Amino acid sequence: MSNLDLRSILKCVRCGTCRSVCPIFEQTGWESASSRGRMLVAHGIYHGLEADQDVLNSLNTCTTCGLCEQMCPSGASPTQIVQNARHHLVLKGKMTDSQAALRDEATSKGNPLGETRYRHAWLKNASDIKEHAPYVFFVGCLGSYRYPELTRRTFDLLKKFDVTLIPEEVCCGSPLLRTGSDPDFLISKNLEQIKKIGAHTIITGCAGCYTTLRNDYPDGLKVLHVSEFLAERLSEMNLKRLDIKVTYHDPCHLGRCNGVFDAPRKIITSICELKEMKTHHQQSRCCGAGGGVLKGYPDLSLALSKKRLEEIPEGVDYLVTSCPLCRTNLQRGGPKVEVIDILDLLEMAMK
Amino acid sequence: MLNVDLIEKMRKIVGKENLSISSCELYCYSSDASQIRGVPEVVIKPLSTAQVSEIIKIAYAHNISVTARGAGTGLSGGCVPLEGGIVLDMSAMNRIVEMDFDNLQVVVEPGIVQEKLNKALEPYGFFFPPDPGSSAMCTLGGLIANNGSGMRSVKYGTTRSYVLGLEVVMADGEIVRTGSKTMKSVAGYSLTDLMVGSEGTLGIITQAIIKVRAIPKDRSVIFASFDNPELAGKAVVKVLASGIVPSACEILDSNIIRAINTYDPKIGLPLAGAILLFEVDGSEAEVKEGVNLIVKTCEGLASGIRTASDKKERDEIWAARRLAGAAISRLDPMRTRVYVGEDVGVPIKEIPKMLRKVDEISKEFNLPIMTYGHIGDGNLHTGMCIDMLSDEDWMKLNAAADRIHRTAIAMGGTTTAEHGVGSARSEYMRLELGNALDIMIAIKKALDPKGILNPGKMGV
Structure with missing residues (x-):
């Protein structure tokens, strides 16, 4: 007990x-x-x-x-x-079967998706992985396997700021923690490598990884969401103003659970007009994917996604979010506008 | 007795997705917010009056007890099935059947949530005034069955004042309509009034004709601080006698002030011995006059007085006040708020005396008692927090609650002003009601001869 x-x-x-x-x-x-x-x-x-x-x-x-x-x-x-x-x-x-599947895949393959491919297959230049660096980009499983293009572009941007990768990154442990399994071996494997690199800060683009790295890894590591890291460097990025309107979905594990509300909004408003969803900040509705629900109860998860999509305000061109799991599930719900990552928006303004 | 065949029969009536005999689900329906427990044998979510009637007919024929439940937010065990049997979860019957604003009324099903009803009424400029702390989740059916009220009752009265008529399924499954769409009717006994507050012991409410009011144009909130609750009580008596009818008149003692400040630090209430929150609503002129009169009347008693600066501050303080009851639990991680002896009401003149008595009881039992509530109608919520794992705390809690109940009755008051009797307070009914309880028992026998409707409640 x-x-x-x-x-x-x-x-x-x-x-x-x-x-x-x-x-x-x-x-x-x-x-x-x-x-x-x-x-x-x-x-x-x-x-x-x-x-x-x-x-x-x-x-x-x-x-x-x-x-x-x-x-x-x-x-x-x-x-x-x-x-x-x-x-x-x-x-x-x-x-449940789905809990067991998540645990077994993550244990045997280092990711809950059951992928056996090389995790950094998206990386064009293996030499971009530096032995030592002050910053580490923690890609996450969805970034590695489901959004490789986005990940490549994110890293292309980040590497200019002295950021490296964890050579043998494995799942952060979030899916196991949320669904009741023991993630210690995953945490240790990542931690050992981070220590070797000598990084003081971990950067991630996933809300699930963010909350896990920040709250479930031992103290002493600074964790930043990509949006937090880049929001402080906007002046170095030569952004042009876009004549579009977007809305923003706060991922629960980034916003409500960890208080990251301002950085994504700072990026958005420096590029274009932001129109908030019906619920936002602390009161934001969940996309329906977290806690193992997308995998275990896909119909329920889809229903929540549709409810969240009903909160998109009129007259926006994109629904921006900052978590690949939210993005995946919101996309499943059949959105009336395209769902994009905050990095996608940033890139549009850099062209 | 319930058996597999009967369950199958009832499953056919409501559909398989609306009936559960899962031990997990039954466990989740075994309590409300009180300490009363009872596990049902089946939970059914009817979708129509006809389904309720069919279910009750089976229950009647086979002597199965039926307990109606709204959102299960009650504080007296009213929806807890003491004898097992059927729990009818009415929350899926949640439609607004008709909006008839020319007649200042709406027809609703019992499962509609108070706040959802008010959100639907707002665009038309109307509202349903009774607003308990649980308005974000409690259902109209529960409010009617318990004659619930809340902060506005000092001006707007209780739920009873808004029920023009009801559709009720009686113990034998017969569907009866009481009252009418008229604002006045003296045709026959007021069966509507009998059903309001009957806590599911006389029939199952399946529809209600509800009177609505126009939303007042203006409102203002006044914060008055006092050195102690008794002085605040005196100020209330003076204000009510002055001719002004505030739309809310709430007391917060020093512990509740701390609890609210902990729950929402931006509110930052002054750390006084007690605070009175007055609200005045009406036309701009009426509000101005009311505010002036209240401020003047409190002078000499209050140590500080001010009005809320804007709508935002007003909304924030009411939102926090609504949740104050449970927020007491935040003051000490080891303790949890327990709803026992929490709803006494006394005649207005006795308020200062009752506040003093509560303080004495608190000292006698060495148990902090936090007082808040609708002091404008003599309704005090006495909040007690205990270490749930301490037997000694439980003993002290129950003894203090008993003393509070008996003290209120001795002053000509009541053990429950708005939360309901349920089974938490049924033992006091004889003491409080005297031989009037025999009349209640006779009515219960006449309308529910087999005693299948919410057995073990209200002392009947």
């Missing part, structure tokens, strides 16, 4: 505020799919509630978006408790 702390569970007074914000509950309407329900389920597990498929579904349909936590009057931490409860059950061998 060590990782299921009863006192933290009991912090929930069951007032039901989370019912008004949980996007998964909004979709299903069943108590077990609200944060309050999940807190009760965690409490139940503590007292011996059998962890059947319904219990697993209750716990694993949380995207860990953290909106309930943001709004929780009593100061409970449902996202942490959901993750702890998942971990508690995984240790007992109880998990």
Whole structure:
């Protein structure tokens, strides 16, 4: 029971505020799919509630978006408790097929996508990987395998600022942490290499990697999102103003969970006009992909994506985001405008 | 008794996706925000009055208890199925059936959430005034069944004042309509009034005709600080006697002030012994006059007084105030707010005395009691936080709550001004109601002879 702390569970007074914000509950309407329900389920597990498929579904349909936590009057931490409860059950061998698949792929192949290709295959020039550098670009699994073009262009930009890569980068561990598995071996492998490089700062373009590197890796490393790193260097980039309007999706694990709101907006507004989505900053709706939900519950995840896309304001040319997982899921939802990464926008202004 | 065949029959009525017997789901429906527990045998989410009626007919024929539930935000165990049986989760019946603004009314299903109703009314310039702290999630059905109210009740009254008529499924499955679309009617006993506040013990509400009000043009919030809650209580009595009817009149004691400041630091309330929040609404002239009168009346009692600078500050303070009850838990990581003995009401004149008594009880039991609430109608919420893992704390909590309840009754007050009796307060009904409880029991027997509707609640 060590990782299921009863006192933290009991912090929930069951007032039901989370019912008004949980996007998964909004979709299903069943108590077990609200944060309050999940807190009760965690409490139940503590007292011996059998962890059947319904219990697993209750716990694993949380995207860990953290909106309930943001709004929780009593100061409970449902996202942490959901993750702890998942971990508690995984240790007992109880998990969904999708949790097991994520864990097995990440363990055997170093990425949850099951890719066996060379991770930095996108890199044109192997000599761009320097032995020592003050900055490391942590690419992430989606960047490496799903968005190689974007990654190449991002790195082309970053390398001018003394940034290198981790030669044998593996998954940051986020998918395992969120779904209750142990990521220590992945973390160690990345950390050892970062130490060798001697970098003081890690830069990443993925919200999931960002929150993991910042909160789950040992202290002492500075972590920056690409947008934070570049927002401070805009004057060196010769940007031209674009006559377009865009809107911006705050990735939960970048914005609400870590407070990175300003840097992406600074980049956007220095290039073009920004029109906010219906909910933004701390109140932003989740894209529906996080916490293992895209993999485990693709239909539910798609429904959330469609809801988020309904919040795109009228008259914008692009939906900009700063996380490849959000981008992937928002794209799945059939957006009325193209979904692009903030780097794509930056490049448009550099041409 | 429930059996597989009956479950199958009911599954056919509502569809398989609207019925659950999963142990996980049943566990999640075993409580509300009170300490009352009871696990249902099946949870059903009906989508229409006809489905409710069909389900109740089966329950009636087979003596199965039925407990209606809205959002499960109650604080008295009202929606907790003490004898198992069926929980009817009404939250999927959430449509606005008709908007009839020429008649100043709307027809709604019980599952609609208070805030969603008000968002739908706003563009037309109307609102539904009762606004409990849970308005972002609680349903109209729950508000009607508990006759809920909230911060505006001092001026606008309770939910009862807004229910013109109801559609109710009775214990045998018969569908009955009470009241009418008229603003006045004296035809027969007021069955609408009987159903409002009956907590699901007499019938299941499936539709309601709700009176709405025009949104006032202007409003203003006044913060008045006092050295102690008793002085604040005196100021309330004086203000209400002065002829002004504030649209809200809330008290916050020093602990609640800290809790609100912790929840939302930008609010930055002054650290006084107590704060009164007054709101005045109406035309610009009415608001100006009301503000002046309140400020003048509080002079001599208040240590400081000011008005909110703008709409933003007003909205922020009310948003924080709504969540104050649960926010008390933030003051100490070891403690959690427990809703017990939290809803007494006393005659207005007795407010200062009740505040003093609560302070004495707090000292006697060595248990911090935080007081806030709708002091303008004598409704005090006494918030207690305990270490949930300490048996001693639980004993102190229950003993202090019992004393608070008995103190209120002795002053001619009530154990519950707006949260409901449920099973949390049913033991006090005889003491509070005397032989009137026998009339309630007789009504219950007449309308629900088999006792299948929400058994074990309200002392009936």
